Amino acid sequence: MALRVRNLDEAVAFFSDVLLLQETLREQGRSYLTCNDRHHELILIEGPKEGCDHIGLEVEGPEALQETLAAAESAGGRRLGPVAGEPGIAGGEFVEGPGGHVFKLFYGMESVAPPPDDPTGVRPSRFEHVSLKLVNPGPMERFLSEGLGFQFSDRMGGKMASWWHCDPDHHGIAIQRAPGNQLHHHAWTQSDLNAQGMTADRLAARGQTLHWGPGRHGPGNNHFIYFKGPSGALIECCSDIAQFGPESTYEPRDWTFRPSSVSLWGGVTPPRFILAGAPLVRG
Ligand SMILES: [Fe+2]
Known part of the structure; x- marks a missing residue:
């Protein structure tokens, strides 16, 4: 990212x-x-x-x-x-x-000496996925599937939102229909929900609060918290994302667009989550 x-x-x-x-x-x-x-x-x-x-x-x-x-x-x-x-x-x-x-x-990514072990689990194991806002998601779906070889994972509300994978993770790229073309969030894999709690503690110590969460998404089944980062985009910390592969029982589907699909644990999706996004800026 x-x-x-x-x-x-x-x-x-x-x-x-x-x-x-x-x-x-x-x-x-x-x-x-x-x-x-x-x-x-x-x-x-x-x-x-x-x-x-x-x-x-x-x-x-x-x-x-x-x-x-x-x-x-x-x-x-x-x-x-x-x-x-x-x-x-x-x-x-x-x-x-x-x-x-x-x-x-x-x-050809170079290897380096990894950081020391983090017993709290706050440090992510890896970068996980991005979620992109698009005025017109249709051409992007074709670009992802036919151009970049991504496979379909899930959609919600028809062409309103869709999730795509290029490895066992349920999604590497998610796209959603929006009034502008933006980066909505970038997401990082943590070990478990406890790590997300400790990340929220670290944020609170800096005087910053979460935009949304903790919760569990329907599409992808992952735990989430969201907070704003220095680029203007949201940062998501995730755990337990659904896996595709020979053992997988996850069934791709078209979810009904409603709050209980977006967050299995209930609650209303906050406007500050829906409206978030960072512009596309190149040097
Ligand atoms: Fe996400």
Whole structure:
């Protein structure tokens, strides 16, 4: 996940303090942070406008990159050229989706010494998924499935929202119909609901409260909390997300759009969750 922030020092401090991310490298106004043995799971880029710079998707290698780029282009994507000078990866190329969201297809992520064990479980094990807002979700569904090879997981209210996976996790990308094209949230995998409670404690100690949660979503079945991060997008901390695979009993379906589908534990979806979103900003 690559985000644009106005104050790099403050943003790095936020992710270090709230999610216990560790900075691998800082150079040229960019900070590369991780929560595991991968060189980076998050890139923070300092600049005048905050928002979403791009979303990283890993492919197997140079051949898979070329195949995926060709498929992405014929499914409505626009190639933006190779990734230049990014530390920690062997190569990649940017492609813009039909709603203007930019994806970085990359391969060859470098390994680093992981941060020390975190007994609280607050530090995520990995980056998990993004949720994107789109004026017109239809072309994006085609781009994800035919262009990037994602598979259908669930939808809600017809074309109102849909969830897509590229590995056993129920969703790597979720999309929802909205008045503008934005990044709604980026999500991180934690061990259990207790870790989300301790993350909320860390936020409260900074004087910040949750936007929503804790709860459990219908589509994906994952525990969630949401809070606002330095890019303007919401951050979700997740656990227990449904898994696809040979053993899976999860059945994709079209959920009725109602609060009890969005949150199995009940309650009304707060307007500040629905209205949240960060602009798409490129340097
Ligand atoms: Fe999510």
